[in-house]
Amino acid sequence: MTDDAQPAPATELDASLERYLDHLAERGLSDNTLEAYRRDLERYVSFLASISRTAPGEIAGNDVEAFVDAARSGADGRRPLSESSAARLVAAVRGWHRFLARHGVAVDDATWSVRAPAQPRRLPKAISIEEVDRLLDAAGQGGGPLPARDRALLELLYSTGARISEVVGLDLRDLDRADRRAAVRLATGSAKQRVAPLGRRAVRALDEYLTDSRPLLSVGGPGTDRLALFLNTRGARLSRQSAWAVLRSAAHRAGLIGADGISPHTLRHSFATHMLARGADVRVVQELLGHASVTTTQLYATPQDDALREAYAAAHPHAR
Known part of the structure; x- marks a missing residue:
């Protein structure tokens, strides 16, 4: 017996994993993406080894589900x-x-019944009414x-909740500034x-x-x-890029926190949040925003204000 350590023989799972990673490399995936796949799948193979699964044909759907649960909780030691x-x-x-x-390595796809964890829907970000006022004032300086x-x-943008592409695409004929029915x-x-x-x-700003101003910009060339x-x-x-730059510059001049993160969609989100907070019906806001589904609009109705949360905590019998 020699002192040189012999590598442990690769299992059928290990060999199958290497073939899959070679397949992904042939498809032109980047090195970073391939490395991410390798990390995730080696974690999976390690978990399978811990429950005595060494070949693809031995894996069942409940094994995959057990792995996902272990990875989410850290029960696999990672x-x-x-x-x-x-x-x-x-x-x-x-x-x-x-x-x-x-490729016939396994009879069935063991993951066909496994669902990915539902990803939380992130609440749209909005700025306060006072911050909107500072932003608009700064733009006019x-x-x-x-x-x-x-x-x-x-x-x-703030008055209508419009998308930036909709606003820069406006023509003069799309605007109606008549008293009491001004619209776009x-x-x-x-x-x-x-x-x-x-x-x-x-309307006053327009x-x-x-x-x-527009006559001076309309140079006639x-x-x-x-x-x-x-x-x-x-x-x-x-x-669109220039309109974005206008907003970003105004946000910096207004001294808004996180000015680099202020986007045209920030005003759209703020429009919806402020309308709903002041009692507008969610379906009215849906129509104004042009949302196909009211479910999208209802995201803005989720409690975000600290005062609202405090009032809930003080009043609801099961809040604390």
Whole structure:
């Protein structure tokens, strides 16, 4: 007997895993993605070994479910996984088992009945009404035609809850500033439109922009867009990227916490959250946002305010 240690013989599972990883490499997956698959699946193989499973044909659906539970709780002796990480793990295991069944290594796909953990729906982020006011005020600061344009742009976004693509796509003809029925026609999709009312502050900002600033931006050259509502300094239609930059710059000037994370969708989320907090019916907000399902809109109705939570804790008999 020599002193050199002999490597332990690979199990059928180990060999099958290497063939699957080679298959993924041939498909052109990146090194980082392949490494993530290897980590997840080696954790799976280690768990299977602990319950005496060494070949693909020995694995049953309840073995996969037991592994997912162990990975989520850390019962397999490793770091517990979050819901999103566990969902990624299940996807890796499913892919391998489909490969095994497709190539005849296993008779059945042991994961067919295994469901990935439901991922929590993240609440949309919103800023307070006071922060919105600071943001809009900051957008209108400075000289020249741009501050009036920027203020009108952000006022319109917050007044309607529109998507940034809908707003930069607006033409002058889509705007109706008539007293008591001021509104804007938004193109939700290629064949869908909706009409959103405009608040007085948005109408005032638009009036100022259209009267004083847009004529200066509409330079009359070959690049001038005579139809677009919002123009850039060359007279062309304002792009989504430029509109995003307008908002980001205003957020920094307003001194908002997390200014780099403020996006056009922040104003959309804030619109919905503030409307529902002040008593608007969820289906009205759904229509204003252009949501296909009320379920999406109901996310904004989830209690987010500390005062609301405190009131609940003080009043509900089972809260504490």
